[in-house]
Amino acid sequence: MAILYLIYRPAGTAGDAMHNTAAIEAALIDAANPAAAIAAAHTLCPDLNTPFAGYTVVQVAAVAQGGFVNCLIEGNVVGAAYSGPRRGR
Numbered sequence: 001m002a003i004l005y006l007i008y009r010p011a012g013t014a015g016d017a018m019h020n021t022a023a024i025e026a027a028l029i030d031a032a033n034p035a036a037a038i039a040a041a042h043t044l045c046p047d048l049n050t051p052f053a054g055y056t057v058v059q060v061a062a063v064a065q066g067g068f069v070n071c072l073i074e075g076n077v078v079g080a081a082y083s084g085p086r087r088g089r
Contacts, residue, residue: 004061004068005029005037007052024051026073030064044072 008026024045031037034057041052 002030002032002036002064003059004064005031005034005057006060007037007041007055007057008073010054010056022048022051023074024048024072025075026055027052027071028060028068028073029070030068040070041072044070 006026006028022045027037027041027044029037029040031040037057038052038055042050045051
């Protein structure tokens with residue numbers, strides 16, 4: 001087991017340009033480091049051309065729990081309450 005990372009599309013216009021046709025917006029990946037997490041996320045969707053290039057990678061847990069399986073997420077994983085102007089209130 002390694003570190004659990006959340007990979008998601010950046011907010012704003014930069015992120016809008018990265019929207020992919022499969023509507024894959026994020027991934028939860030168990031990996032040794034952020035670069036390895038991006039590489040692992042790309043292996044989950046081999047028919048897309050590096051859909052996670054330029055995405056934001058954040059550590060969400062020091063260790064993934066036993067039985068965790070890397071996964072893709074469709075839709076908005078970081079909502080307005082977290083990423084908007086009222087963040088932290």
